[in-house]
Amino acid sequence: MKRLLSILFALTLLPSAALAQDEMPKDWLHSGVNIREVAVYGNRPMKEIGIQQTKLDSIVLKENIALSMADILTFNTSIFVKSYGRATLSTVSFRGTSPSHTQVTWNGMRINNPMLGMTDFSMIPSYFIDDASLLHGTSSVNETGGGLGGAIKMSTAPAENRGFGLQYIQGIGSFKTFDEFLRLTYGDDHWQVSTRAVLSTSANDYKYRNHDKKENIYDENMNIVDQYYPVERNRSGSFRDLHILQEVYYNTGRGDKLGLNAWFLSSNRELPMLTTDYSNEASFDNRQREETFRGILSWEHLRSSWKMAVRAGYIHTWMAYDYKRDVGNGTMAHMTRSRSKVNTIYAQAEGEYYIGKRWLITANIAAHQHFVESRDKNIILQQGGNGIVGYRKARIELSGSASVKWKPVDGVGISAVVREEMYGDEFSPIIPALFVDGVISKRGNVVAKASVSRNYRFPTLNDLYFLPGGNPDLRKESGWTYDAGLSFAVGGSGIYSLSGSATWFDSYIHDWILWLPTTKGFFSPKNIKDVHAYGVEVQANLDVALSKEWLLKLNGTYSWTPSINEGEPISAADQSVGKQLPYVPKHSSSITGRLSWRSWSLLYKWCYYSERFTMSSNDISLTGKLPEYFMNNITLEKGFSMRWADLTLKGTINNLFNEEYLSVLSHPMPGINFEIFIGITPKW
């Protein structure tokens, strides 16, 4: 195996078999073409037997400081990201499922909002995440329950620096966008301390042609004499997001590691007006604010054949939604004043025990205790006095699993997992999962893998208790998922590396929860659908060393995700049975290409989403069209290494071809836009 400065190839395959333990150096641009090792099947951790996984490495995550995890997932994975605009709610559809079917963890702690079930990925700056991986379908059972689509695992890691370090990056972009990132680090043999902060602000008032609306020109008698489609600015779209992350790690050097992670975010975002809004921007203030603290203390105890880890954490989230109207003289009166608070206490313990080289036994138990308060409306009561529409609830969520992993012979692995969950006082049935994999051909590292699991997702607190509409009689959703796939990896002699994988999946979800309007003017959730989500995920990586100084890396994903309503017709006129779920594209694809030469680097990103239906009947109406779109972004980066500091200069162009596109109806997206980043890392 060639080491540093030789050209090696890594595989960021679904079977992360390929990804060895070594991560890319953090600042690979300045280190030359300095690459991680190739992994072969035999070196793969037993914990990953049969797992379908996509790992996102630090090159991908640290592309630029302005990006959120929503952007990273869009361009680097097969997940569909549904975005309501720039720096607005961005949710994911993993394998054709809904946002709450993707479980999300940060350093082991589940961070899905317990009220809504989903995670807003626009609220997670990718510069705060050092490792991220997608656990597809069944593979999520190893980590957590409820991931009917899968799970996204994000974590932070010690910077592994010695002495003091500082990195500062500033970005200035279109629409009065300013991004700043500061990181201070300190490290020695035992301690690693890091403080990171990101501040993003933007007027976000991009121009777009409004296809949905016309402006009228009247004569003096108020007859329309002309109409035109206005070029408008994104109205009420400004944002200011601040994130601070403090980490302290202590390594005894004798097999014990202690860690502290504390992440504070403060977000103040306007909610952009629809393309079909005819109000005066100044007449309304529509704003969402969030302040969240997430803190985790961890202890890992490592021995040669066993490992134990304990974590404790706390989440506090305060969210405010204010919709105000100018009632004259600039007085803004509340139309809606909604507040919610979530406090979550988290504790987890896990252990691993190796019996020889062929057996591994693991056990894991996690508890999340939520305390939720939702105050959605202030009203005047019948008898006078004020009342509040909302709810206050607490729920304990326990999830425990045990697994046995066995390699009967070299090249074959079997893993059995059982998981059990308890939400409130309700237990899930046993959640079983079985994984097998095996080397089919040593030449080409061809590995076959298959897995099957049962899974359940409990209703969220809003599903059960939201006023009005919450339905305490909801059943938990349940599903079976089957996975089978092949992967390969060739290359390795320093010229090229090609790897790829294809996975077929098939899942049946019963009692899918949907919120439907009632005749009383509000929505209420019901267990209404049976969904058959199936398809194929393909991924390929090509790394080519064109010379000692040139490196080309290509990464591509494609997924075909029919997600079909197989429930009973709601009424005789129901045309939705047998049809694709709305807002889930059948085809999606992404390609990223990175070409580097010495300290130059050119990154090209492309993604594609097929047409999304906006109706469950899959009818395409004139007012409900969401055509397919392609997105192209390009970034050029240059690094300068000086005696006193490393400097980076980066320019990025988003939406290179100035495409007009929509992710969600009536929510305009920005056209071509630019941002320049300057980074400095002093040497002292």
Place this chain on the structure above:
Amino acid sequence: MSTLLRIAMAAMLLLSTSCMKWDYGLEESFDTSASGEGLFICNEGNFQYGNATLSYYDPATKTVQNEVFFRANAMKLGDVAQSMVIRNGIGWVIVNNSHVVFAIDINTFKEVGRITDLTSPRYIHFISDEKAYITQIWDNRIFIVNPKRYEITGYIEVPNMTMESGSTEQMVQYGKYLYVNCWSYQNRIIKIDTETDEVIDELTVGIQPTSLVMDCNNKLWTVTDGGYEGSPYGHEAPSLYRIDAETFTIEQQYKFDFGDWPSEVQLNGAKDTIYWLNDDVWAMDVTADRVPVRPFLPYNGTLYYGLTVCPRTGDVYVADAIDYVQQGMVYRYSSSGELIDEFYVGIIPGAFCWK
């Protein structure tokens, strides 16, 4: 190496040749002036998606045209089409979350003007050619507008109502007085003097009166939904009320079972029969003392969302929103309850308007 580079570059260029096929609509010409009666259907569309539409049905030929506003004007109707009223050949379509009321020619469906910057409009009622009221939700004011100038000219403040719990709905005029039901977290009908634009009286009914009509005997009818379980405002059995417009007092209360969800009180053309939805479709003579034992149309497994009665023929139209994310279905029944026609319209058909 250069070959590889060229291939890579070419591949990238290939990938970038694309464009989303999203362009302006085309204006289509309609002229329905030849047909006699016609029925407009306001399809709410999904909140925040701006996919409200207007459908037009010709009962004589049993033909429906969908998305007529978009097709005639090459622009969207907007977000949540709430209601429509016709006056002097102009249709006024209230689009709630677009903060707008569109005025359209009822034969060509072309826009002739619009009133903008409303808070959250629900219904419009004309006092005269130059004065109309527009009720709102999340506002404690009824907006006074000049429909000729498309201007907001003033407000009627409703007492004991805050912006947050503000809700004024349907309007019925009796002489110079206008009655308005206050629905969301409210329990009253208010009385407005249309000369002074002031609320001069109010009548407490049950929790959340949803609709308001006036029959041939000048009796107002409203039905409450009774609130919902867990509401701090209360939850009770809903009721239908007959109110005398002259004395503004409740004449009769017809109680439903706890948990019933009645809605959509409508009148026939002669205004001597009221209709409403409560799982089934119900009809009752306006002089009846009690609710009939059997419904006009029994529940057929779906929750109806809208109801209207043809003023000329007495045909009853009910709208089924199905799962609320597909084209809804309108069923047309004769006055004796036989199915005459059924047709798909837009998403969430909620309100009707007769030409």
